[in-house]
Amino acid sequence: MRITKEKRQENHDRIVAIAAEMFRERGFDGVSVADLMETAGMTHGGFYNHFASKEALIAEASAKGFIETSERYAGYGVGDVIDAYISRQHRDARGQGCPAAALSGEAARLPEDTRAVFGEGIAGLFVALEDSLAGRADARAQAISLLAQAVGAVILSRACPDASPLADEILDTCRANCHAAVESQAQ
Numbered sequence: 454m455r456i457t458k459e460k461r462q463e464n465h466d467r468i469v470a471i472a473a474e475m476f477r478e479r480g481f482d483g484v485s486v487a488d489l490m491e492t493a494g495m496t497h498g499g500f501y502n503h504f505a506s507k508e509a510l511i512a513e514a515s516a517k518g519f520i521e522t523s524e525r526y527a528g529y530g531v532g533d534v535i536d537a538y539i540s541r542q543h544r545d546a547r548g549q550g551c552p553a554a555a556l557s558g559e560a561a562r563l564p565e566d567t568r569a570v571f572g573e574g575i576a577g578l579f580v581a582l583e584d585s586l587a588g589r590a591d592a593r594a595q596a597i598s599l600l601a602q603a604v605g606a607v608i609l610s611r612a613c614p615d616a617s618p619l620a621d622e623i624l625d626t627c628r629a630n631c632h633a634a635v636e637s638q639a640q
């Protein structure tokens with residue numbers, strides 16, 4: 454039975470959306486094609502009607518995750534981005550969070566073309582932060598520093614047990630430090 458182009462695209466988009474969430478939740482190696490397709494309500498064999506390989510899906514799902522992250526913070530001021538990103542809510546919502554915080558360690562071991570997708574996503578986050586710091590002489594450097602600290606804070610906080618005081622202390626300290634850095638540069 455053949456499906457329409459629209460249905461095929463809808464299925465493709467569904468697989469990518471589910472993969473984007475599952476990869477952020479479990480990591481690239483923690484999601485098998487069989488598990489993914491079962492979650493999507495499709496057959497394992499149907500995967501290859503949409504993607505040449507799992508690597509191709511990883512690239513597309515990662516790009517989707519970065520787009521979602523950029524859209525989530527669009528229109529926020531830098532202070533609001535800091536508060537939302539370096540938060541317990543972001544830390545605990547692994548599947549909906551930023552791919553940089555969820556998957557950068559794994560992405561570093563992926564093939565160059567897949568890492569290029571990650572690089573583009575990270576560069577897009579820098580540009581968004583830089584835009585919110587417009588007018589400052591060091592906006593690019595500050596955007597890079599803020600994102601690096603924010604991603605690191607979420608990664609380290611996630612590495613601790615969720616209920617541990619250290620997990621929250623990492624977030625609180627880094628969030629305050631990022632605010633202080635932004636305020637000191639504004640003066």
